C-alpha cells in the first residue's frame with residue numbers, strides 16, 4: 329500500500345524534536361511513501377526545506393509548501409513577498425510543490441479580515457504565477473473565501489487544478505462550487521470522530537478523483553489516537569474511514585488518493 333499524506337507540519341520542532349526519525353520510520357512502516365510538509369509562516373517554510381534536505385534518505389519522499397497562514401497574515405509584509413519569490417524561483421531545486429497553507433480564518437481575530445484577504449490574494453497570485461497548486465485553509469470564513477476564489481476564477485487567475493481545500497469542513501453545496509472550480513478536497517482525522525457531521529456527506533458526494541488524505545500533524549489525530557499528538561503514520565485511519573464511506577477497499581482508496589495527490593503535486597520531491 330502507498331499513501332501520500334498531503335498535509336503535515338513536521339516543522340514544528342517542539343512537537344517532534346526528540347523523535348523525528350522514529351516518526352518518519354513509523355510513516356514508512358505504515359505505507360506512507362510521500363509527505364507534503366505544510367507551512368504556516370515563512371520560518372516553517374524554511375525548516376521544511378532544511379528537513380527535506382536533512383532526511384533525503386529516510387525512505388519517505390518529502391515535498392515542501394511555502395506560505396503564510398491567515399492567523400499570522402499581519403506578518404506577511406514586503407520582505408515576506410520578496411522571500412517567497414526567491415524560493416519560488418528555485419522551486420524545483422528546493423522541492424516546493426505548493427503554496428500554502430494560505431486562506432481565511434475568522435475563528436480567532438489575530439488578523440483583520442482585510443489583512444487576511446490581502447495576504448491570501450497575494451499568495452494566490454504567486455501560486456498562479458509560479459504554476460503551483462494552493463493549499464487553502466478556511467475556517468468560519470466560507471463566504472469571503474468563496475467570493476475571493478470566484479473573483480480569481482472569473483479573472484482567469486486560477487490554474488485549471490487550483491489546489492486543495494485542506495481539512496475540508498464545509499457543506500455539500502460549498503464543496504460542489506469548489507469542485508466546479510477544479511479544487512480537490514482534503515480530509516483528516518475528524519472524519520473518524522463519532523460526531524463527524526458534514527464531512528461524511530461531502531465524501532459520499534465527492535468524485536473519487538478529487539479526494540485527498542492528510543493528517544495535519546501534529547493536530548487532528550484520528551480515532552484511536554484522538555487527543556494525542558498526530559503523525560503521518562496515522563493517515564491510514566483516514567484512508568480506512570474514507571474507504572468505508574465510499575464502499576471500496578482500503579487498498580483501492582490508498583491507490584486512488586495517492587494518484588490524486590501525485591497528479592496535483594507531482595510524484596517527485
Ligand SMILES: [Zn+2]
Nearest residue numbers: 335366429544
Ligand atoms: Zn495545517
